[in-house]
Amino acid sequence: MQLAKGDIMKTIAVVMQKGGAAKSTLSRHGSIILPNSALLDLDPQGTTNAWIEGRIEAGINKPMHLIADLGSADKVADKARASGGVEWLIIDTPPEHDDQRAIRKAIEMADYVVVPTQPSIDDLRELPKTIPLIVEAGKPFAIVITRAKAGSRSLRDTQTATAKLADHFGGVVCPHFMGNRVAYTDAVMSNQTVTEYEPKGQAAAEVAMIWNWVMEQVNV
Template sequence: MKVLGMLSRKGGAGKTTIAAHLAVAAEQAGKRTLILDADPQRSAASWWQAREATTPQMEAAEPAKLAALIEAARTAGMDLVVIDTRPSVEADAVEVAKLSDFLLIPTRPAILDLRAILGTLDIVKGSSRKAAIVLNACPSGRGIFEAGVTADARKALKAFGVPVAPAVLTQRAAFSHALVSGQTVTEAEPKGKAAAEVNALWKFVEREISR
């Protein structure tokens, strides 16, 4: 079993959106998946309650109970656990980093957002866990080319010492519409551009977490 931790000490980076989408993508790829919602706002749990599907499984979790819940998931034969976290609490982030096999750090491409993840990156580097930054809510590019602000963000992040995922998620209404109905874009619009982006990100995460 593998554990994927979503980390960002900045709110609004997209942790819950990405956690839900990757968990569903993992289920669609045949992996028994559990989301642990460690954010007191319980956004992931609220999304799950609106679902008709019963998978991926969901468990609301206090940070102090994460280790026990992960062990229970391992005993139950789960293939993947995705941990969604709250922003700003360093102790929670340290615990998630310790428990995860791979860490994904979402950020929007604006310069202030990029600077805001430095504290999160310090935690990641201190944990010695494999990690990657994922650019989220990016403006649309032209054709096969990324938007200028996205390309600039990718260049700036090279100095941060943590790899940047080749797949990015674009700011698309499809993400919001799918979540409102308790779905993800790979379920609501499986042949759409948003679904293609999620599938590309999942393939990257699956490859990295399995190494």
């Protein structure tokens, strides 16, 4: 599809200060599921950059890959916007160690923020530290539960806790969650997503539901 030139680009930052919440996994899947997407890795570890480079080496081109560091992020995003060809810019971010600059930058650039959280007490303790950064910046956000097991106590407790947090901070919780599935870890071994690796699997179905729901939220 040839897109008209102009400001059609929407930016989604995937942010959670706790490590391992599935920020990179969710960002990469978003970049495959959302149409005309570009992926920007603001994590200095560069794991998503490495994932994309692995795809390029394997001859898998999508998504468009934007190289930027903190200093050049705005310029790179502006160029993508001006091209008229990028509909969705997804920003993967680092966990917080002692430097929140990349996280704050991604939030500042975002139209919408996705906050992945595992069903763990450690993640739930981190959310009230991450979400205020988004609220202070005046950005809308959604919490997405990741790596959960249907029917488990940890999922139920996390659904209750995140609903309260979302209510308190003025956000929403995605009604769909990512299961804890081996398909995600298998797919990434070949620099793929579950969407490509096991397109008819449950993981592909759930992550498509999550991103389609996010798209609807942004477009409201």
